[in-house]
Amino acid sequence: MTKRTFLTTILGTVGIVAAAEQLRRFKSHTPMITDTNPVTVRLLDGAGTLTDPITVPKVVKSDDTWRLQLTDEQFRITRTAGTERAFCGIFHDNHKLGLYTCVACGLPLFRSDAKFDSGTGWPSFFQPVAAENIGSTKDTALGMARTEVHCVRCDSHLGHVFDDGPAPTNLRYCINSASLLFREDGVKTAREKVIFGAGCFWGVESTFAAVKGVTATRVGYSGGTTKNPSYENVCSHRTGHAEVVEVEYDPAQLSVDQLLVVFWKSHNPTTRDRQGPDVGSQYRSAIFFTTPAQEAAARASAAKLDASGTLRGPITTQIEFAGPFYAAEEYHQKYHAKHGGYCPVPL
Numbered sequence: 001m002t003k004r005t006f007l008t009t010i011l012g013t014v015g016i017v018a019a020a021e022q023l024r025r026f027k028s029h030t031p032m033i034t035d036t037n038p039v040t041v042r043l044l045d046g047a048g049t050l051t052d053p054i055t056v057p058k059v060v061k062s063d064d065t066w067r068l069q070l071t072d073e074q075f076r077i078t079r080t081a082g083t084e085r086a087f088c089g090i091f092h093d094n095h096k097l098g099l100y101t102c103v104a105c106g107l108p109l110f111r112s113d114a115k116f117d118s119g120t121g122w123p124s125f126f127q128p129v130a131a132e133n134i135g136s137t138k139d140t141a142l143g144m145a146r147t148e149v150h151c152v153r154c155d156s157h158l159g160h161v162f163d164d165g166p167a168p169t170n171l172r173y174c175i176n177s178a179s180l181l182f183r184e185d186g187v188k189t190a191r192e193k194v195i196f197g198a199g200c201f202w203g204v205e206s207t208f209a210a211v212k213g214v215t216a217t218r219v220g221y222s223g224g225t226t227k228n229p230s231y232e233n234v235c236s237h238r239t240g241h242a243e244v245v246e247v248e249y250d251p252a253q254l255s256v257d258q259l260l261v262v263f264w265k266s267h268n269p270t271t272r273d274r275q276g277p278d279v280g281s282q283y284r285s286a287i288f289f290t291t292p293a294q295e296a297a298a299r300a301s302a303a304k305l306d307a308s309g310t311l312r313g314p315i316t317t318q319i320e321f322a323g324p325f326y327a328a329e330e331y332h333q334k335y336h337a338k339h340g341g342y343c344p345v346p347l
């Protein structure tokens with residue numbers, strides 16, 4: 001190879017890489033999917049059993065809002081269709097038994113029993129937990145025809161699927177670790193957390209603080225689009241945050257189903273953005289779950305209550321994977337315990 005040919009080859013390669021990078025940047029400002037209709041997925045209940053397919057809202061957030069929740073690397077991979085370096089992710093060599101969920105919306109995606117050592121340096125699976133939970137698109141970046149895969153609920157990019165995997169599917173889902181969270185089987189967690197919005201957080205906190213098995217409560221703000229909001233910011237209705245209570249509990253003493261009974265009784269989940277005299281989106285009914293089992297329990301109990309005919313209208317409760325929780329000002333913490341009084345349950 002002459003020096004000139006060598007330089008031409010190098011410059012050609014650089015050009016291809018630059019073009020691919022340019023395409024990636026273009027994609028980063030172009031939503032992969034624009035469909036915001038509800039989607040059909042399967043969840044996993046507390047026993048690890050797949051639920052029947054259910055319809056859930058699509059999770060749609062602005063890039064700025066995703067950045068509040070995700071690390072820079074998670075954002076780059078999931079929202080801009082990036083790829084982590086081979087052998088550098090945290091799960092390619094993970095051999096523990098457990099469940100991999102979407103890092104952005106908590107949807108169950110893969111189980112360890114479908115994971116295999118592909119030698120590629122990326123976590124590899126021969127099938128997802130449920131075919132419904134994975135979406136795909138044709139990807140022609142880098143001059144190759146590949147099949148891109150993403151979380152069907154939030155469109156987070158996961159990786160690609162190839163047809164050179166092992167039996168029984170002969171598929172290889174080549175997934176970025178940064179797109180996943182992992183929950184190990186059989187590990188007893190001393191404490192779990194769930195976040196509830198049910199109107200004025202003073203009253204909601206006093207309700208849950210009195211439940212046996214609840215080990216800590218904090219009032220704060222969740223579900224919005226701004227960082228570190230103040231009470232005044234949230235009251236302005238411009239931050240999108242709900243007044244919420246972070247409930248920490250001992251799962252050995254208290255189940256999420258028992259907490260959900262208290263939650264549904266503590267407020268009126270049918271009045272959208274309102275609890276009695278308190279009006280505004282910060283007073284909306286909301287469950288921000290932190291585990292797949294909590295989500296399955298929340299959606300099952302909401303469906304059961306809706307079908308019971310005991311409510312005056314359909315449930316409006318927002319059920320979503322917990323993003324950032326911002327503790328409220330000290331003045332609002334344990335307000336009723338410190339100052340007395342109570343918030344009547346709005347009917």
Ligand SMILES: [Zn+2]
Pocket residue numbers: 102103104105106107151152153154155156
């Ligand atoms: Zn997702």
